[in-house]
Amino acid sequence: MRTSASRCRLAELLFWPVLLLYGEAAVGYFGEARRPGAAGRAATWGVRLGWLAQTALLGVQAAREDGFPWGTWAGSLNLFVWLVVGAYLIWGCRKPFRLLGLAVMPLAATLLVVSRAGGGTAVGTGVGGRSHYSNLFLVLHVGLVLAAFAGFTLAASLSALYIWQERRLKRREATILRRPAPSLATLDRLAARTVAFALPALTLGAAVGIARLVSDGDRVDALVVATLATWAVFAAYLVARARGVTGRRAAYVALAGFALVIVVRLALPSVHFA
Amino acid sequence: MHLALVGTSHHHAPVELRERVALDRDEASALAERLGEAVCLSTCNRTELYVAADDLEDAERRAVDALVELEPRVEPALYRLRDQAAALHLFRVAAGLDSLVPGEGEILGQVRAAHAAGSPGRLLDRVFRQALHTGRKVRAQTAIGESPSSVSAAAAALAEQVFGELGGRTILLVGAGKISEQAARNLLSRGARIAFVANRTAEHGSELAVRFGAEAIPLERIGDELSHADVVVSSTSAPGYVLDAATVDRSRRGRQLLFIDLAVPRDLDPAIHELDGCYLYDIDDLEAIVSETLAGRRGEAARAEALVASEAEKFHEWQAALDVVPAIASLRARAEEIREGELRKAEGLLGRLDEGERRAVESITTQIVNKLLHLPTVRLKQAAVSADGVIYADAVRHLFGLGEEDGR
Numbered sequence: 282m283r284t285s286a287s288r289c290r291l292a293e294l295l296f297w298p299v300l301l302l303y304g305e306a307a308v309g310y311f312g313e314a315r316r317p318g319a320a321g322r323a324a325t326w327g328v329r330l331g332w333l334a335q336t337a338l339l340g341v342q343a344a345r346e347d348g349f350p351w352g353t354w355a356g357s358l359n360l361f362v363w364l365v366v367g368a369y370l371i372w373g374c375r376k377p378f379r380l381l382g383l384a385v386m387p388l389a390a391t392l393l394v395v396s397r398a399g400g401g402t403a404v405g406t407g408v409g410g411r412s413h414y415s416n417l418f419l420v421l422h423v424g425l426v427l428a429a430f431a432g433f434t435l436a437a438s439l440s441a442l443y444i445w446q447e448r449r450l451k452r453r454e455a456t457i458l459r460r461p462a463p464s465l466a467t468l469d470r471l472a473a474r475t476v477a478f479a480l481p482a483l484t485l486g487a488a489v490g491i492a493r494l495v496s497d498g499d500r501v502d503a504l505v506v507a508t509l510a511t512w513a514v515f516a517a518y519l520v521a522r523a524r525g526v527t528g529r530r531a532a533y534v535a536l537a538g539f540a541l542v543i544v545v546r547l548a549l550p551s552v553h554f555a
Numbered sequence: 556m557h558l559a560l561v562g563t564s565h566h567h568a569p570v571e572l573r574e575r576v577a578l579d580r581d582e583a584s585a586l587a588e589r590l591g592e593a594v595c596l597s598t599c600n601r602t603e604l605y606v607a608a609d610d611l612e613d614a615e616r617r618a619v620d621a622l623v624e625l626e627p628r629v630e631p632a633l634y635r636l637r638d639q640a641a642a643l644h645l646f647r648v649a650a651g652l653d654s655l656v657p658g659e660g661e662i663l664g665q666v667r668a669a670h671a672a673g674s675p676g677r678l679l680d681r682v683f684r685q686a687l688h689t690g691r692k693v694r695a696q697t698a699i700g701e702s703p704s705s706v707s708a709a710a711a712a713l714a715e716q717v718f719g720e721l722g723g724r725t726i727l728l729v730g731a732g733k734i735s736e737q738a739a740r741n742l743l744s745r746g747a748r749i750a751f752v753a754n755r756t757a758e759h760g761s762e763l764a765v766r767f768g769a770e771a772i773p774l775e776r777i778g779d780e781l782s783h784a785d786v787v788v789s790s791t792s793a794p795g796y797v798l799d800a801a802t803v804d805r806s807r808r809g810r811q812l813l814f815i816d817l818a819v820p821r822d823l824d825p826a827i828h829e830l831d832g833c834y835l836y837d838i839d840d841l842e843a844i845v846s847e848t849l850a851g852r853r854g855e856a857a858r859a860e861a862l863v864a865s866e867a868e869k870f871h872e873w874q875a876a877l878d879v880v881p882a883i884a885s886l887r888a889r890a891e892e893i894r895e896g897e898l899r900k901a902e903g904l905l906g907r908l909d910e911g912e913r914r915a916v917e918s919i920t921t922q923i924v925n926k927l928l929h930l931p932t933v934r935l936k937q938a939a940v941s942a943d944g945v946i947y948a949d950a951v952r953h954l955f956g957l958g959e960e961d962g963r
Binding site for chain 1 (some may be wrong): 828840847848850
């Protein structure tokens with residue numbers, strides 16, 4: 282009991298630095314957009330340290346007696362935020378990609394708050410409870426689906442940055458060379474590559490879930506339908522790219538797909554996890 | 556040892572005067588050698604002589620004479636700086652803060668070349684190495700040199716904003732004049748390839764095409780080649796548009812294209828910019844960008860000045876310490892001499908010690924000497940930065956009986 286209580290306190294202690302650092306990063310990236318330099322560097326450190334703190338938080342949660350709450354929507358949202366920020370760190374530390382944080386970090390901080398409100402960052406609240414799913418199923422289904430959604434979130438952020446950068450070029454902004462941003466070609470290519478990695482993960486994760494659904498004789502709920510719609514949008518994105526649709530139009534398709542990701546992650550989880 | 560600087564620059568002398576005292580690498584090297592411990596920095600914007608000597612007046616006079624010998628009219632335009640002020644000036648020059656375009660990068664290479672061609676002793680070697688370090692530091696820690704400072708560099712930077720790395724990207728050059736050639740060279744330096752040169756006069760077009768390894772085409776064929784190009788740079792003297800939006804839309808086959816129109820009157824139909832995936836920048840757009848980036852450079856200059864001032868302060872401390880270094884060295888040598896002498900006297904007692912114990916005695920006595928001398932050494936160096944350095948050094952020589960042969 283004592284161990285459980287101390288883990289509970291530790292999880293509580295770890296949550297606030299994570300939120301503070303992600304919040305600092307979000308504000309720092311706004312500063313970077315206005316005047317590149319120190320604010321961007323501070324924001325990048327905020328992301329790095331916040332992600333490490335969140336890793337520790339997840340570790341504490343995973344070590345609790347009844348296991349990490351992957352089976353709850355709030356717990357999986359916590360993991361989702363960790364995956365999104367982790368994926369962002371791959372590019373985000375490079376100077377030209379700092380502005381990508383402007384799209385990623387406010388979202389990450391907001392989703393973390395939502396996760397906490399649902400009990401996803403706590404230990405032994407009873408909200409998570411031990412999942413009735415096997416660990417292997419969780420890894421394959423929840424893990425792959427969340428990793429795919431994290432990839433789509435990153436692709437959407439890259440697409441948002443593409444649209445912003447393209448608009449600056451179209452407006453012929455005189456400040457365009459003073460605020461470093463990745464080139465249109467780089468953003469377009471990275472978004473496509475991210476979707477190309479994320480879509481197979483979603484395909485596999487969804488297939489495992491559907492197989493389980495069929496074997497248990499459960500009904501298809503709204504979240505499953507929305508997830509399949511998300512799959513269809515990103516599959517269409519890749520097909521369209523193969524047919525030469527790139528740039529702004531492809532970026533809008535990625536953003537439409539991301540709107541569905543938000544619906545799946547925030548609006549419908551109660552239907553699926555009930 | 557002191558540092559003297561005599562020179563002139565674009566701030567003080569017009570080009571007619573500067574060109575009279577401009578020296579090539581060999582001439583600069585010969586002049587530096589003639590002046591003793593000296594370095595001559597000669598660029599299109601400045602000719603400066605840095606001389607290290609004990610007698611500042613004499614060093615300055617010799618440097619002035621050397622420049623006046625080249626052009627007598629230059630004398631009123633010469634500036635003279637000494638020690639820390641001279642170092643600060645050199646650091647500002649290396650950082651690009653004294654350049655026409657703040658933060659320009661070429662000067663750093665010129666300072667390096669001047670240092671290599673000069674005849675530097677310990678003082679000049681130190682000040683030039685620190686200047687190069689300062690130049691690199693300013694460029695690394697501020698954004699002063701990051702953005703383009705000319706229209707052609709801005710055009711190339713814009714191409715990178717659209718396409719990223721320009722390696723493998725193809726350029727269609729419309730017009731064979733100096734302006735388009737300059738823009739083309741900037742794109743080439745970033746890895747792009749000039750694929751086509753279109754010109755009204757076939758002869759001029761072919762000449763430029765041969766120089767760039769490109770294909771010369773007539774103006775009428777521009778539309779046909781748009782499907783093979785990534786960037787179109789245009790600068791002709793045509794009275795109307797040489798390319799309209801309809802032709803571009805029809806010919807480019809969905810490719811993303813950047814159009815740079817450097818001509819007045821304009822060569823390219825402004826409606827091209829409205830096409831999806833097409834970006835058209837004319838001379839006014841580019842000049843607005845350059846003016847903005849230059850404003851940014853000037854903003855960064857304040858941060859760069861602070862870095863330069865801090866480096867100049869470090870140099871001052873180093874140079875001041877030179878005055879007391881001989882006294883410190885003599886003091887330490889005397890202490891070591893006493894330590895070794897006392898150990899020799901105690902040889903009878905120490906002979907009974909084994910090797911390990913003997914080493915321990917050596918170590919303990921060395922540590923006692925070092926600890927005793929640590930504070931006086933630090934205080935002497937601190938005093939050197941103020942004007943009291945020489946007085947303190949003399950006091951140390953007197954108190955410890957350091958002979959003239961041990962001192963300076």
